[in-house]
Amino acid sequence: MSLPSSIDVPTLVRIKPGALDRLGLYVHRPGFRAPALLISAGMVPELIDRGRRSLVEHDVTPVTEVPVTDASLEVATDAFVALPARCDAVIGLGGGKALDTAKYVAFLARKPYFAVPTSLSNDGFSSPGASLTVAGRRRSLPSRLPYGVVVDTAVCRSAPLPLWHSGVGDLVAKITAVHDWKLAFHATGTPVNDLAALLSDATVMQFTAAPTRDPEGIRLLATALLLNGIAMEICGSSRPASGSEHLISHALDELVPGRYLHGLQVGVATYVVSRLQGQGTQRIAGVLDRAGFWDTVRADPFDRATWLAAVARAPELKTDFHTVLSEGERVDEVAAMLAEDPVLDGCFRG
């Protein structure tokens, strides 16, 4: 872990209904007129039109429009090379792939980046890293937080329900991630940044007050995920957002790439590792319950054997990264949990 000499946090943050229709204003006001627009391929055309219309109304003319199907380093570098010289900012509009690609293009081009997510399925819209594949393997590449974060809560509310549950799963993960961080401090001396840990914990606390898919719940989830990105930036590490539950998710990504939403993998893993950690379990189960998370998981259960293989593989994925999974053989314990815990009933098949 390295400590940054200065931190770079978003200057402009708008989290409210109708924000998409004001995008042009938000881009125009600080002086940008010629952004590159990277858009999720296959996105609802009406949303793209609303974004475009708002830009045009405020005298902002995109210099290029790139549809993104694949979040890869190769696609990002191609888009960077093709950027017209007069490009003065980069806007990512849509889902995770477009946003991660746009974030990295902006980072390569040293241009301000505007993140405009249309769903809140994970914390990537405001994290300092860009999740891209490199030669086919998923990596988190060092990047920068956005200059602007524009979340239209009404648009995010109309996104498919599993995406909302994925975002909730990625948020509760912060409880086990922070605990793993503290275990790592005691086991190997990994330094803990108290403010980042506190901020990460506080964001989950806030969301716990209203984990429902209504305007207030959407606003709280967006704010919480955003502030987690700031927590990562403060300490120069992903520790406040990502621990053993993310290792299991990464292992699943290797075993069954693209099969499940990130936050659904992470949310279930969070519950499981909280039991291994012996902390936070009730709190996590409570939030996931009230959000209706388990129904989405049960609608498309995980394969038990694959999941246990992921638990076995998880601790090997990162060197120098102590978590509760580093503390002894856990697979048998987890197998028993999957078989017996009533909370997980129906979440696994096979």
Ligand SMILES: [Zn+2]
């Ligand atoms: Zn995550």
